[in-house]
Amino acid sequence: MDARKSLTVAKYLFKNYVLNPFVKRFKTAVLAFLIVCVAAGILAAVAFSLSPSQPEAEANQTGEEPGLGWSIREALLQAGIDKGDAISALGAMFALSLLLMLTVGTAAIRVMEEAEYELLLAQPMELSTYFLGREIAELAQMSLMSLPYFGFLPIAYELSGGNMTKALLFPVTMFTAVAFLSALSTLVNVVRILAEERERLLRLGAAAYYSVGAAHSLLTWQISPLLSLPFKPLAEALVHCVTITEGVREVLIGWGLSVSILLAIEAVTIRLADLVPPEFVRPISELAREARSKGGRKEISLYSPDPGASLFRFAFSLEVLSPVHLRNLAIALAASGVAGLAMLRVGPRFGLELGAASVAVSLVTPLVVAEMAIFLVGSIMARDLAAMWVLRVYALDLVPLASGLLLKYTVYLSEAFLVLGVFESLIVREPLALLQPLVVLPITVFVVLLLLVSTSYLASKRRIVRRMPTGLYMFEDIALLVVALIVVPAYMLATFLFKEVLLPRLTPQTTALVVAASLGLSWLLHEASKKALAGAIRVFDLAS
Amino acid sequence: MRPIEVSGLIKRYGRTEALRGLTFSVREGEIYGLLGPNGAGKTTTLKILVGLLTPDAGVARICGHDVVRDRVRALEAVGYVPENPVCFQNLTVREFLEFVGALRRLGEDDVHEAIDRYLSLFGLSEKRDELLGNLSRGMIQKVLVSAAFMVRPRVLVMDEPMAGMDPEAQHAFKEEVRRMTSQGVTALISSHLLDMVERFCTRVGIINEGVLVAEGTVEEVKSRAESGEEATLEEVFLRIVGE
Numbered sequence: 139m140d141a142r143k144s145l146t147v148a149k150y151l152f153k154n155y156v157l158n159p160f161v162k163r164f165k166t167a168v169l170a171f172l173i174v175c176v177a178a179g180i181l182a183a184v185a186f187s188l189s190p191s192q193p194e195a196e197a198n199q200t201g202e203e204p205g206l207g208w209s210i211r212e213a214l215l216q217a218g219i220d221k222g223d224a225i226s227a228l229g230a231m232f233a234l235s236l237l238l239m240l241t242v243g244t245a246a247i248r249v250m251e252e253a254e255y256e257l258l259l260a261q262p263m264e265l266s267t268y269f270l271g272r273e274i275a276e277l278a279q280m281s282l283m284s285l286p287y288f289g290f291l292p293i294a295y296e297l298s299g300g301n302m303t304k305a306l307l308f309p310v311t312m313f314t315a316v317a318f319l320s321a322l323s324t325l326v327n328v329v330r331i332l333a334e335e336r337e338r339l340l341r342l343g344a345a346a347y348y349s350v351g352a353a354h355s356l357l358t359w360q361i362s363p364l365l366s367l368p369f370k371p372l373a374e375a376l377v378h379c380v381t382i383t384e385g386v387r388e389v390l391i392g393w394g395l396s397v398s399i400l401l402a403i404e405a406v407t408i409r410l411a412d413l414v415p416p417e418f419v420r421p422i423s424e425l426a427r428e429a430r431s432k433g434g435r436k437e438i439s440l441y442s443p444d445p446g447a448s449l450f451r452f453a454f455s456l457e458v459l460s461p462v463h464l465r466n467l468a469i470a471l472a473a474s475g476v477a478g479l480a481m482l483r484v485g486p487r488f489g490l491e492l493g494a495a496s497v498a499v500s501l502v503t504p505l506v507v508a509e510m511a512i513f514l515v516g517s518i519m520a521r522d523l524a525a526m527w528v529l530r531v532y533a534l535d536l537v538p539l540a541s542g543l544l545l546k547y548t549v550y551l552s553e554a555f556l557v558l559g560v561f562e563s564l565i566v567r568e569p570l571a572l573l574q575p576l577v578v579l580p581i582t583v584f585v586v587l588l589l590l591v592s593t594s595y596l597a598s599k600r601r602i603v604r605r606m607p608t609g610l611y612m613f614e615d616i617a618l619l620v621v622a623l624i625v626v627p628a629y630m631l632a633t634f635l636f637k638e639v640l641l642p643r644l645t646p647q648t649t650a651l652v653v654a655a656s657l658g659l660s661w662l663l664h665e666a667s668k669k670a671l672a673g674a675i676r677v678f679d680l681a682s
Numbered sequence: 683m684r685p686i687e688v689s690g691l692i693k694r695y696g697r698t699e700a701l702r703g704l705t706f707s708v709r710e711g712e713i714y715g716l717l718g719p720n721g722a723g724k725t726t727t728l729k730i731l732v733g734l735l736t737p738d739a740g741v742a743r744i745c746g747h748d749v750v751r752d753r754v755r756a757l758e759a760v761g762y763v764p765e766n767p768v769c770f771q772n773l774t775v776r777e778f779l780e781f782v783g784a785l786r787r788l789g790e791d792d793v794h795e796a797i798d799r800y801l802s803l804f805g806l807s808e809k810r811d812e813l814l815g816n817l818s819r820g821m822i823q824k825v826l827v828s829a830a831f832m833v834r835p836r837v838l839v840m841d842e843p844m845a846g847m848d849p850e851a852q853h854a855f856k857e858e859v860r861r862m863t864s865q866g867v868t869a870l871i872s873s874h875l876l877d878m879v880e881r882f883c884t885r886v887g888i889i890n891e892g893v894l895v896a897e898g899t900v901e902e903v904k905s906r907a908e909s910g911e912e913a914t915l916e917e918v919f920l921r922i923v924g925e
Contacts, residue, residue: 143784143785146781146784146785147785150770150773150777150781150784153772153773153777154770154771154772154773155772158772158773158774158777158813159771159772251768251769251770251771252766252768253768253769253770253771254770255734256734256764256766256768257762257764257768257769257770257782257826257829259733259734260732260733260734260757260760260762260764261757261782261785261786262753262754262755262756262757262758262760262785262786263754263757263785264753264754415735415736416733416734416735416736417734417735417736
């Protein structure tokens with residue numbers, strides 16, 4: 139291994155993925171953002187040190203309102219969640235992510251750009267040299283992306299009972315967790331690659347271990363240590379940052395242990411790297427193409443004497459009516475149903491309040507859908523806009539294309555609502571909760587329009603359209619976060635209105651009325667949106 | 683020892699056998715054209731030679747070094763131009779060439795001198811601070827060729843190196859390759875431009891379905907194919923591959 143070359147690799151990868159597309163391009167904006175962050179941090183620190191957080195009892199004595207931290211703490215305790223549960227649950231979540239790493243997807247070292255494989259790996263260096271450079275660049279990138287975690291400072295400060303050191307350790311621990319999972323993912327992929335034909339055995343072994351863990355949890359009505367123990371130090375470090383009883387020392391012990399394990403993971407990965415055949419370093423675009431070619435399609439003829447019908451079939455029917463999509467939807471609905479029934483039966487035995495779980499679902503649903511919306515942008519670029527020039531040359535009218543795209547992504551987002559709705563309707567025993575996708579349909583149509591227009595704009599600014607599901611550079615991610623800032627509150631408001639205002643008042647007549655009104659409004663919006671989107675594609679001169 | 687030696691190469695992609703015991707070698711100072719229809723195994727061969735693919739069997743050597751077992755030593759001798767004009771989208775032309783120079787441990791002055799020389803040769807001097815992602819296909823190709831030339835290779839491995847290049851750049855490319863090979867550099871070029879290969883390469887090899895089906899100078903290949911001296915390489919190629 140050549141450490142000097144590794145540093146060179148790290149330097150230029152960081153330049154390519156972070157510095158040049160983001161920092162250099164938006165120098166002033168980045169500088170302003172950093173100044174605002176630092177200023178806000180200083181102001182928050184000063185404000186907090188002047189008004190320390192206090193327990194509720196103390197607050198009652200002094201006649202002051204208890205802080206936000208105490209309210210959150212109370213809410214969690216009422217839902218039957220204490221810090222031990224939080225550590226176990228977090229540990230189990232990390233364990234679950236390890237299971238997914240072991241069992242889902244193709245075993246490969248994923249790279250953003252084809253050049254990282256075709257050009258970089260054709261240079262004279264060992265794979266370990268490349269891996270070290272790549273890991274250093276990723277850590278640097280993640281540390282930059284972790285800056286927003288400092289936004290959690292006030293809440294961490296409140297929750298920790300006014301301990302500024304612990305509050306400051308929270309973003310650092312969050313960064314460590316992200317880096318830990320990223321490094322673990324790379325190591326798991328390396329192990330899967332090296333396992334070759336025995337990879338299936340590896341998957342089976344992992345599945346067996348987790349099944350035993352799940353069975354043990356069900357038998358003891360507690361999250362099994364088999365699931366939570368491997369990640370306990372990391373979970374403890376995170377949770378102890380926001381507890382009162384544990385001091386800075388406890389946080390540092392958990393954090394130090396996590397960092398040590400992280401470094402050990404990196405060392406093992408780099409040690410094994412020289413055994414990895416270079417062809418397993420694969421561009422995400424290639425993996426996406428491969429995944430798409432695996433997903434069989436229903437035999438839908440794209441030919442029609444009406445060019446508009448052909449375009450619509452291309453944009454909508456080809457994917458939405460594909461057996462793979464229908465199968466995935468059926469699996470997701472079934473899994474959601476099973477999870478809802480399990481929660482209904484098992485949740486109370488674990489001390490979980492179903493009401494609290496329902497509230498959590500209400501909060502999580504808009505976030506999940508918004509996150510999905512961001513993910514879909516990659517899909518839009520990869521599947522729909524990648525060969526736009528063909529359509530610009532051959533299609534006289536882009537409205538059918540716009541209509542198909544709008545409908546396709548409206549269906550996808552509505553399906554996400556439906557899947558989460560199945561879970562919720564089971565745990566609150568309210569079948570009408572399933573109507574949410576229909577009631578919020580106008581918002582979904584609007585969100586999809588916003589996504590497609592903004593994605594078309596971003597795509598038109600690139601000479602070569604990225605062809606990968608998450609193939610976006612940081613500045614595009616950030617632009618899409620702005621979209622998410624519109625999407626999340628919109629869905630939160632819609633969810634609140636549906637559940638708190640509408641659902642308690644629904645009768646068969648009002649249900650029919652609301653659904654009819656929603657569908658009518660959605661149709662009107664769709665009709666207006668398809669023309670707007672087709673116009674936008676022409677105005678942006680989106681060609682390839 | 684020849685600069686490029688390929689012996690009994692076998693490479694499978696699932697059930698498809700891309701290379702079925704391919705064997706050939708290239709002599710020092712030669713410009714060797716590797717020809718074959720789509721899917722014949724040309725790119726696979728070139729990727730094995732530059733360490734991007736691992737063969738299932740057989741050996742590929744660069745200057746005597748096995749590209750799998752002695753990867754670094756083998757690749758130190760190679761300048762490579764990939765089939766597709768892939769590039770680091772957000773590096774400038776200068777940054778990319780500096781990156782390659784740094785990985786080859788070239789001195790700073792040497793790197794800058796080489797950058798000036800090759801950017802000027804290919805008419806890209808004005809583009810040195812442009813992001814690669816903003817360049818056209820042909821321009822990216824010129825940058826990739828510049829990178830392969832500037833590392834002082836003993837062996838050039840190039841997959842469709844002139845794709846997308848304007849005639850002026852094609853001329854400059856051919857002149858530079860001729861200059862380098864006259865100084866002992868060996869060039870292996872895969873191409874579909876048969877006219878160019880006929881006039882430019884000193885020896886050609888035709889592969890089909892993963893095996894070498896003809897090899898020699900253009901004249902030798904013509905006579906073996908019994909095509910007569912009047913026949914073009916294109917006619918010879920079609921005859922051999924069609925057999």
